[in-house]
Amino acid sequence: MSRLELLWLTSFSTLPLLLPQAVYARLRTLRLPEAGPPWQGVCGDANRRLRLAVVGDSTVAGVGAGDQRLALAGQTAAALAGFGDHRVQWHAFGRNGATVADIQREFVEPAVVFGPDIVLLSVGVNDTTALTPRQRWRERLVAVADAFHAAGIGIVAVSRLPPMHLFSALPQPLRAFLGMRARILDHDLQRLAARHRCLEYLDYRFEPRPEYLAEDGYHPSAAGCAVWGQGLAAGIRERLNPVSPDRVVRAN
Numbered sequence: 001m002s003r004l005e006l007l008w009l010t011s012f013s014t015l016p017l018l019l020p021q022a023v024y025a026r027l028r029t030l031r032l033p034e035a036g037p038p039w040q041g042v043c044g045d046a047n048r049r050l051r052l053a054v055v056g057d058s059t060v061a062g063v064g065a066g067d068q069r070l071a072l073a074g075q076t077a078a079a080l081a082g083f084g085d086h087r088v089q090w091h092a093f094g095r096n097g098a099t100v101a102d103i104q105r106e107f108v109e110p111a112v113v114f115g116p117d118i119v120l121l122s123v124g125v126n127d128t129t130a131l132t133p134r135q136r137w138r139e140r141l142v143a144v145a146d147a148f149h150a151a152g153i154g155i156v157a158v159s160r161l162p163p164m165h166l167f168s169a170l171p172q173p174l175r176a177f178l179g180m181r182a183r184i185l186d187h188d189l190q191r192l193a194a195r196h197r198c199l200e201y202l203d204y205r206f207e208p209r210p211e212y213l214a215e216d217g218y219h220p221s222a223a224g225c226a227v228w229g230q231g232l233a234a235g236i237r238e239r240l241n242p243v244s245p246d247r248v249v250r251a252n
Contacts, residue, residue, distance in 0.1 A: 002187075021127075021174040030216040033070050036060020040091040040190045043074075045083025050240075052077055052090045053111040055103060056122030059162075059225070060094025064214030068092055070222035072122060073204060076236075077231030083237055091116070099126045108144060112151045116235060119148050120202075124161040124189070128182045131164040138188055149198035155239055156202040158193065159232055162220070166208045169217030172174040200239055204231025 054060050054073035063070035069078075079091035090112045093107040100123050111119060121144070129135050132229070141158070148156045165179025193201035204227075206212070212224030220228060 010094060010103045011090070016097050018174050018177055021029070021171050025170055025203070027071055027150065028182050029218055032063050032216050032219060034058070034096055035065050035068045037068065037071075040089075041069060041074060041077070042089050043088060044084070044087045046084060046087045048086045049060045050080070050086035050088050050118065051114065051116045051119050052080065052115050052120065053093060053116035054090065054122065055093045055107050055111050056102075056159075057094060057098040057124075057126055058096040059125075059220060059228075060092050060122050061096050061098075062094075062240070064137060064216065065217030065222045067222075070225060072220070072225045072229055072232075073120075074223075074226045076120065076232050077221070077229075078224075079230045079233035080127055080236055084236070085241070094122075097126055098123070098125075099130060099132060100111070100137060100144065101132075102169040104140055104144050104147070108147050112148065112153070114210060116153055116239075118155045118157065119153055120232060120236070121145075121156070123158070123162065124185050128161070128164060128178055131181070134185070136193060137185060141189070141192060145196065145199040147154050155236070156198055157202050157236060157239070158189055159206070159228075159234075160203050163206060166213075166226060167218050168210075168213060183225075193217075200235075202232050202235035204228060204235070206231070 054076060054225060060071045068074050070155050073090050073092035077088040081088040093111050095102065100238050103123055106225060141190035145156045161182045164182040167175060195201045204220055212221060212227060214221045
């Protein structure tokens with residue numbers, strides 16, 4: 001057991017304090033809507049086409065960004081097209097509050113119908129706050145990745161969990177508690193990606209700046225999505241060039 005996991009277990013003694021904080025934070029946090037349409041688009045004008053499906057929770061739904069083109073899907077597609085290698089056709093599949101179980105149930109099938117070359121998953125914040133058991137978290141993630149891989153999708157990538165210990169809408173010590181939980185689930189992501197050929201883990205740099213958070217202090221702003229999308233696009237490009245023989249992207 002790691003030091004972080006041990007610290008997490010000992011922090012359960014603070015639950016009598018954390019539960020009222022969680023209720024208070026939920027009541028006082030500004031509720032922002034999901035982004036409006038379009039939930040799909042095309043970026044770039046290169047000859048080679050690449051289809052990108054971005055699947056996940058409120059960030060994919062565009063909460064905090066106001067417009068899907070400024071949310072994570074649109075920003076990642078724009079950054080990926082900016083390399084000049086591909087014309088990126090993108091589609092966002094997300095819902096505010098979605099957990100990995102919701103994604104498995106609601107979004108795998110429609111994303112497959114879109115026919116993507118790459119699926120990018122953004123998930124984990126709601127599993128962090130819902131205290132989803134880690135075994136269940138891991139099993140469902142693998143099931144989602146396996147379902148996409150079985151459908152012939154070349155690359156299934158998952159984004160690093162956001163730094164929840166920096167979410168200003170969360171009071172202390174609740175912020176630290178959930179931040180530890182998010183880091184533990186993120187470590188699970190890294191281990192899964194290292195063991196399973198159908199899942200890629202994408203890291204990114206995210207310096208804490210107030211302008212990277214939306215006005216609710218919880219979701220990323222358009223500026224935050226831009227930085228996040230640039231990091232994810234760089235990771236995707238590394239996996240596209242070159243593409244290994246067992247991961248041939250179908251765009252040409």
